[in-house]
Amino acid sequence: MGGKWKARRGDPVDVYRCVIARRYCIKCGTDLRGQHVDANCPSCQHPIYDSVYGAFLIDAPPQEARRLYNMAPIVLYPMYFLAGLAGLWLAMTLISARGLDQAIDNAFLVVLLCGMLNAVVALVGAVVFTGRHSAAYYLAKYGNARTAIKLGVGLVLFSVALALSWGRFVAPVVEVAFAAAPAAVFLQRLGNLMRLVPNKKLAAYANTAFAVTCALGVTALLILLLEPHALKGSEPWGFVLVLKLLATLCALALGWAILRLVLLARRTLLTISQRTEDARSAEARALLMTDSAANNEQPEADPPPTEPAKKKTRNR
8 A cells, every 4th residue: 555644634643653732641741742642651650541532431440430429529518508508598588578579589589699609619519520630730731821821812802891891781791600600611521521431311411401501691691681671560570570480490490400410420430430440350350360271271391201211212
């Protein structure tokens, strides 16, 4: 066959299976260019294939799934606390409300404030529970001049847009972004994690919750922008009230769905870690049995010639 073999365009590995793209070890941040993709990191001995392609958790060392399983309570326990707080707060506001419209307003406000409190939990979960990359990896990948310039340009553009829209648009945008954006990031990263298990059902579950979170954020922003212009008793006021009711019910259902999703993800990680450990133990036992059988099948050495045989040979 004539010609020269070429790697596929965009492939981080060449035809000799050496890393040619800018890839960093997800554990220690070592630059992997020039290393063989089937080897281990020269600094921490983590498999390079996992850092380049993101291998499935079922193929990763069992400590990886076990570590993520142990990190799940960092997200679960604050979510339990927020669920209890939201339920108690909703009950108190509904009891003290003087009418249906005031009850809906109070419930929407409670859900929005609980979403803003949940932002801290979601950010911690996105970093600790759903992330497989270490701090050294992010420092190596983003701690360079090119990334700093891009970040600076982005901050300048964001500041200009914020200054131009300062006033009635800024406060609603900040409130909704603080309540919805961290939850959306957490769900998107959780979906990617479940795709690496692989568990397509939970990945689709997380992606659906991500889409619902984005839709709720847009709805909440629309409510906060229309509310100052809707006079009580008018048609826009009724429309805003209906939107508040729907957003509140959807947010409560979404909170329950996210809690259930995290519980299922934790159970899946436990199953994967146990299955991986059992598989590795079975492989070790099979390898030990194979070595034992090979040792038993080795031919025995010929016994040394006896003295009479030696004498006969000399006589001849």
